[in-house]
Every structure is written in C-alpha cells, then in structure tokens.
Amino acid sequence: MKVTYFQQVPYRELPDDFEKRYESVVTTPYALTEPSKVHSAFTSALDEMMHAARAGFDAVAVTEHAQSAYDMAPNPNVLEAALAYATEAEGIATGIYPLGRSLGKSREPLRAAEELAMLDAISGGRLIAGFPVGLAYDANVNNGVPPAETRLRFDENLELVLKAWREPHPFPWNGRFHQHPAVNIWPRPLQPNPPVFITGIGNPRTMEFCLQRGFGFNYFGWFGAKVAGRRIFDRFWEAANRLGKDDNPYQMGFMQTICVADTDAKAEKLFARHAEYFFQKGIGSIPMERLSLPGGIDIKGLQFIFRDPGDFGIYPRMREASFAELVDAGSVICGSPATVRDQLDRIAREFRIGNLHAMLQFGSMPHELAKDNISLFAEQVLPHLRPIWDDEGWQHHWWPEALGGVPAGTTTEAVSA
Amino acid sequence: MTTTATTTLTTTLTDRTVGTWDGRITLRVRVGGEGPPLVYLHPSAGLAWDPFLDKLARHYTIYAPEFPGTTPGDPYAIHQLDDLWDTVLVYEQALRGLGLSGVPVIGQSFGGMLAAELAAAYPDLFCQVVLLDPVGLWRDDNPVANWISAPPAELPAMLFADPESDAAQAMLALPEDPDAQADALAQMVWNLGATGKLCWPIPDRGLHKRLHRITAPTLVVWGEDDALISPVYAQEFATRIADSRVELIPKSGHIPQVEQMEATYSTVSAFLG
Numbered sequence: 001m002k003v004t005y006f007q008q009v010p011y012r013e014l015p016d017d018f019e020k021r022y023e024s025v026v027t028t029p030y031a032l033t034e035p036s037k038v039h040s041a042f043t044s045a046l047d048e049m050m051h052a053a054r055a056g057f058d059a060v061a062v063t064e065h066a067q068s069a070y071d072m073a074p075n076p077n078v079l080e081a082a083l084a085y086a087t088e089a090e091g092i093a094t095g096i097y098p099l100g101r102s103l104g105k106s107r108e109p110l111r112a113a114e115e116l117a118m119l120d121a122i123s124g125g126r127l128i129a130g131f132p133v134g135l136a137y138d139a140n141v142n143n144g145v146p147p148a149e150t151r152l153r154f155d156e157n158l159e160l161v162l163k164a165w166r167e168p169h170p171f172p173w174n175g176r177f178h179q180h181p182a183v184n185i186w187p188r189p190l191q192p193n194p195p196v197f198i199t200g201i202g203n204p205r206t207m208e209f210c211l212q213r214g215f216g217f218n219y220f221g222w223f224g225a226k227v228a229g230r231r232i233f234d235r236f237w238e239a240a241n242r243l244g245k246d247d248n249p250y251q252m253g254f255m256q257t258i259c260v261a262d263t264d265a266k267a268e269k270l271f272a273r274h275a276e277y278f279f280q281k282g283i284g285s286i287p288m289e290r291l292s293l294p295g296g297i298d299i300k301g302l303q304f305i306f307r308d309p310g311d312f313g314i315y316p317r318m319r320e321a322s323f324a325e326l327v328d329a330g331s332v333i334c335g336s337p338a339t340v341r342d343q344l345d346r347i348a349r350e351f352r353i354g355n356l357h358a359m360l361q362f363g364s365m366p367h368e369l370a371k372d373n374i375s376l377f378a379e380q381v382l383p384h385l386r387p388i389w390d391d392e393g394w395q396h397h398w399w400p401e402a403l404g405g406v407p408a409g410t411t412t413e414a415v416s417a
Numbered sequence: 418m419t420t421t422a423t424t425t426l427t428t429t430l431t432d433r434t435v436g437t438w439d440g441r442i443t444l445r446v447r448v449g450g451e452g453p454p455l456v457y458l459h460p461s462a463g464l465a466w467d468p469f470l471d472k473l474a475r476h477y478t479i480y481a482p483e484f485p486g487t488t489p490g491d492p493y494a495i496h497q498l499d500d501l502w503d504t505v506l507v508y509e510q511a512l513r514g515l516g517l518s519g520v521p522v523i524g525q526s527f528g529g530m531l532a533a534e535l536a537a538a539y540p541d542l543f544c545q546v547v548l549l550d551p552v553g554l555w556r557d558d559n560p561v562a563n564w565i566s567a568p569p570a571e572l573p574a575m576l577f578a579d580p581e582s583d584a585a586q587a588m589l590a591l592p593e594d595p596d597a598q599a600d601a602l603a604q605m606v607w608n609l610g611a612t613g614k615l616c617w618p619i620p621d622r623g624l625h626k627r628l629h630r631i632t633a634p635t636l637v638v639w640g641e642d643d644a645l646i647s648p649v650y651a652q653e654f655a656t657r658i659a660d661s662r663v664e665l666i667p668k669s670g671h672i673p674q675v676e677q678m679e680a681t682y683s684t685v686s687a688f689l690g
Contacts, residue, residue: 141566146617148495148610176499289568295610295617299492302603307596 001348001388002399004059004097005052005374006255006357007079008071009045012364013037014281019319024285025137028069041072044367046082051371052360053087055378058403059095059128061357064102065135066142070282076100077115084123095403096123099199099218099357100130104150105139109157109178113164113185120189125402127189130218131158132199133206137290147295153177162196165189193407195398197253202311203301207236211245214408216355216398218253222283223313224329225256225347231310233351249354249389250396256344257332257359260376264335270369272323275332278363284318337380344381348388354396356385426466428474435511441497444511445488447481450474455521456512456543457481458528460672461564461612462605465588469674472682480517482508486611489604495611501622504531504615505538512542521545521689526552526671527612530624533654537627546635547685548654550643550671555621559647565613578642578670588675628657635661636688638681640669
C-alpha cells in the first residue's frame with residue numbers, strides 16, 4: 001500500500017463564530033485575514049510537507065481550491081514545485097502528487113500540462129498527476145465555466161494534456177474549447193506515461209471512465225467513510241467487475257483525515273477542536289449550492305440524488321457537527337496508534353484501497369502539533385499499512401517507475417460509453 | 418388575492434415535433450388555442466402552461482417550443498447547442514418550418530432574451546414582440562441575481578413579490594408522490610442547467626449590441642418589485658428598441674403573468690390588439 005501525506009493550506013485562525021456568519025468559499029471576506037498569518041499558513045504548510053517527505057511518506061499530495069478560506073492553494077503545482085526541488089536537493093525519493101489541477105475548471109489546459117511536465121523534470125520523474133473534474137464553486141463560480149460545460153471541458157482538456165505529454169511531434173488541436181495550431185510543449189514529462197488519477201465524488205460515469213481508460217480513481221472521505229464510503233467503493237468495484245477489469249487495489253486512492261497521539265484520550269484532547277474547526281468552518285461551511293449547480297450533474301444523477309442523498313454522508317449536518325459525530329461518520333479517524341492502525345487497516349482491506357492519502361494537518365491545527373501528528377503516524381502507523389496488499393501480488397500501475405511502480409500506461413483513445 | 422391556484426386550465430394541448438439542426442435536434446412544440454398563431458418562449462425552468470397562456474389561448478393559437486434539453490425524455494439535446502448563435506439558428510429554422518413568420522411573440526425572462534435575440538437577428542420573424550421581465554442585459558450597478566446558483570430556499574423571494582400568494586404557491590408546488598417529486602426536481606434542475614448554458618455566469622451574451630435591429634413594435638413588461646432583475650432594465654431595453662414602450666406591473670415580482678395575471682393579460686392583450 002502506498003501512503004501519501006495530504007496537505008492543504010487552511011487559514012488557521014478564523015474567528016470563533018465564522019461558520020455562523022460566513023461561507024468558507026467565494027464570498028468569504030478577506031478582511032478576516034492578517035498578512036503575517038497568511039504567510040505562516042504557507043511556511044507551515046511547506047514545512048509540514050517537507051517534514052512528511054523526510055518521515056518517509058511515499059508521496060506528498062496537494063489539492064487545488066481557489067477563493068477558499070479552508071484551502072488557500074489556487075495552484076497546487078506552485079507548492080509541489082518547491083517540494084520537488086527541496087526533495088531532489090535532499091535526495092528524498094517521494095512522489096510529487098498534485099491532486100491536482102481541475103481540468104473541468106481550467107481554461108488553459110496546456111499550462112497545466114506544462115507545469116506538470118516541469119514538476120516531472122524537476123523531480124526526476126516522480127510526478128503523479130491528479131485531475132479532478134472540478135468542484136462547482138471553483139470551476140463554475142470562480143472560473144465562470146457554465147456548469148453544463150464542466151464535464152465536456154474536462155473530457156477535452158484531459159485528452160489535450162495527455163496528447164501534449166506523449167506526442168513526439170508538433171500537432172494541431174482543433175477542439176470545442178481550445179484551438180492550438182502547433183502543440184509542442186517544452187519540457188515534456190520525463191516519464192513516458194505519468195500516472196494519472198481522477199478524483200470523483202461518486203458519479204458512476206467517472207468511475208467507469210477511469211476503469212475503461214486505465215486511470216486511478218481517488219475518493220476523498222470528508223463526507224464520512226463510514227456513512228458514505230461503502231456505497232462509493234462498492235460502486236467502483238461493481239463497475240470494475242461489470243466491465244471485466246481487475247480489482248487491483250492500487251487503482252483506488254482514498255483520502256482520510258487522521259489524528260494520532262499516545263492514547264485515545266490524549267488524541268481527542270489534542271485534536272478534537274481542530275477537527276471541529278476544519279469540518280465546521282471549512283467543508284461544512286461550503287453551502288450545497290456551491291457544490292452542486294444545475295447543469296453540473298447529469299439528469300440521471302439528479303433523479304438518483306433527489307431520491308437518495310446518501311452519497312453526501314454527514315455533509316448536510318457538518319456545519320454543526322461535534323467531534324463525536326465526525327468520528328461516528330468516519331470523517332475523522334482519531335486515537336492511539338493502535339486504534340488508528342486498526343481502523344485504517346480495516347477500511348483499506350474492506351474497500352480495497354491501495355493508496356491512502358493521510359490528511360494529518362487540518363483546520364486550526366498548529367504547526368508543531370501537525371508535525372507531531374505526522375511523526376507519530378509515520379513511525380507507528382504507516383509501517384503497518386505498507387504491506388497490506390503484498391499477499392495479493394498486484395503490481396502498482398499507477399506509480400512512477402522511479403519510485404518502484406510499474407506504469408502500464410493508459411488507453412490513448414477515448415472509449416465511448 | 419388572486420384565485421389562479423384553483424383555476425382549471427382548459428386548453429387542449431397538442432404536441433408538434435420539428436426536426437432541426439440537420440436532424441440532430443427534434444424540437445417539441447406544444448400547441449394550443451384558437452385563433453391566429455402566437456409564439457411563446459418559456460423561462461429558464463422550462464415550459465409551464467399557466468392561466469395566462471390559457472386565457473391567451475382563447476384568442477390565439479399558441480406555439481410554445483421547448484428549449485432543447487428541457488423536453489422530458491430528451492435531456493441530451495442540449496449537448497447539440499454550443500452557444501447563442503446555434504440556438505438562434507435552431508429556433509429560426511424551427512419556427513419557419515412551422516410556417517411561423519411575421520407573428521407575435523411573447524417571451525418570459527430567459528424566453529424574453531431569446532425572443533429579443535431572434536427579433537434582432539431576423540427582424541421579419543415577428544410582427545409584435547412582448548418581453549416579460551427579460552434577461553440579457555447587464556448593469557454593474559444593478560446586477561442580475563444569479564437564479565441558477567441561488568439556494569432553493571431563496572428562490573421564492575427572488576421570483577415573487579409575495580411568495581405566500583396563491584399564485585406563487587401554485588407555481589412552486591411539487592408533486593406529493595416522492596418519485597414524481599424527485600423526477601420533477603431533477604427535470605427543473607436540469608432545465609436550469611440547460612438554459613444556463615446561455616446565461617452562465619452572467620446572462621449577457623451581447624444583446625445590447627443587437628437590440629437596435631428590432632423593428633417590430635415591442636412591449637416591455639416588468640414586475641415593479643422584480644428582485645431577480647431590477648425594473649431599471651425595462652428602460653435599458655426600451656431605449657435600444659425604436660418602436661417600444663414600457664409597462665410596469667404593480668405588486669409583481671419577476672413573473673407578472675403568474676403573480677398579477679389579470680393586469681398582465683390586460684396590458685399584453687391591449688398591446689396585441
């Protein structure tokens with residue numbers, strides 16, 4: 001099993017009554033911030049990323065969110081670039097994993113292709129590329145893409161990025177959204193086929209797309225692995241079975257919020273308020289209409305959601321959710337190394353997860369506590385998770401060769417559904 | 418207090434389908450009424466046959482095309498339209514295919530924008546134009562509210578001066594059967610997304626540059642209390658259309674033909690003559 005460290009750049013000192021007064025995205029007043037605390041949010045995040053890289057995580061993953069108080073990282077590649085060089089300089093063989101650039105949002109997909117190629121070049125072939133379709137508030141509100149176009153843009157942009165990476169000769173691109181007379185990016189990635197993961201929230205079409213095309217699939221467990229996870233993972237593996245694909249666990253990535261201390265009681269004492277801060281003021285303060293806009297979800301998906309909103313898990317109650325409720329839903333796993341180990345082991349095996357993205361700093365968690373969390377996880381949890389899939393003998397086709405993976409490449413031609 | 422909530426609709430509707438766009442779109446046109454033809458272009462949530470149309474159908478044969486993607490059972494027709502230019506061509510082709518030319522048009526909100534675009538692109542297509550709280554223009558000092566991204570709880574106040582009125586409640590009512598309700602909500606959300614293709618993120622595709630091309634006599638009707646798009650926009654339309662006048666409807670929000678049906682009907686029918 002691969003275990004990556006997952007980083008966001010939250011503003012860590014929002015006011016106590018934030019969730020009662022503001023949304024955490026789009027309109028959040030920037031006057032709530034202080035320059036010195038914005039600065040420290042970034043230096044702390046980068047320090048934590050390096051701390052995790054040195055502690056032995058297999059990769060360091062960063063997400064993209066613009067106009068957001070819970071994650072001030074409108075371009076994860078900027079952070080990953082710093083990490084790519086610093087790890088190269090220190091000789092740390094860890095994956096550079098932007099989780100990454102939303103291609104439903106991007107109006108400049110070639111720029112994304114170029115930035116990622118630069119990361120692969122800087123890191124000596126350690127890039128793993130994540131491509132989310134894009135959250136509604138970010139793609140549609142922040143970037144003005146009509147919701148009905150998000151998916152179409154994603155589809156075109158992904159093909160353009162992959163072709164720009166692979167095609168040896170200049171080629172013209174006459175797309176619906178982009179026209180380029182001669183695509184010939186410098187640099188191209190060092191890896192012939194950089195591993196690609198697509199982030200989804202449960203849309204069966206995205207899952208089938210990943211399986212058909214040979215992309216990895218990432219799911220983020222903020223809505224609660226215990227309440228929403230079973231549905232999502234079962235849906236993926238049922239689709240794999242239906243399509244006659246392997247149930248290779250390394251195709252599945254899962255992000256989990258985790259905190260660990262010497263004892264269960266100490267972990268709760270240290271981390272509970274930071275978890276509540278993150279979920280109440282962060283994810284929980286994104287209103288539903290920022291996550292879901294007319295046109296962004298297929299009508300079949302709408303008919304499904306209006307009958308059964310279960311994929312949203314604890315999200316509708318998150319703005320007021322207590323630590324206990326968040327733990328019950330599985331939104332956060334918190335406890336002693338043994339407790340955390342056992343829960344992650346069970347989730348990984350039950351849902352066939354071959355890549356765990358451990359979110360170990362979240363919300364208001366201060367820098368030193370985050371480093372303690374990272375250290376203890378790396379020392380006492382991570383080593384137990386690594387061998388989980390060894391007995392099944394799968395190759396990891398979604399991991400760079402430079403880091404021990406066996407990239408299989410992806411299908412270059414679009415597969416009609 | 419209006420009594421439209423209990424009004425029984427009497428028009429018998431028949432459906433015509435028109436193949437357009439080189440066969441890639443089959444436009445469904447709901448037709449009802451008796452008299453000379455009149456085109457009605459529906460708002461962004463889709464076509465709803467309301468008491469206003471029912472009354473109008475006593476004097477006109479109303480042709481109400483459904484925007485591609487909003488016809489139940491044919492959601493993906495929207496994928497055949499990339500932009501406003503495609504849309505204008507599809508509608509023009511479909512209307513002429515039905516033998517409709519030189520006829521009156523009424524467009525509400527999104528449909529008002531479409532009516533204005535069509536009248537500007539093809540000045541001979543309509544002999545009279547009625548715009549009911551149309552979108553399509555933009556003023557920074559009076560931004561149009563974003564009805565597509567509005568939380569459902571805020572929509573009634575955005576659409577109606579008095580969301581508690583019978584007429585408003587009747588329009589907002591959903592089927593009681595859970596399955597029917599889920600399908601109705603899904604269709605409405607999908608329709609907002611489909612029409613949103615021409616309105617997102619700002620419902621301005623440059624209509625202000627084209628309004629001067631409209632030659633047909635034009636009536637601009639506006640709910641005096643429209644919270645979605647301010648009545649200041651009425652004059653923005655009127656100043657750009659040579660033969661036009663404005664009528665404000667008191668005690669009405671964004672949908673005057675629903676909220677003040679009688680007053681709106683009187684104004685519109687007097688204009689149509």
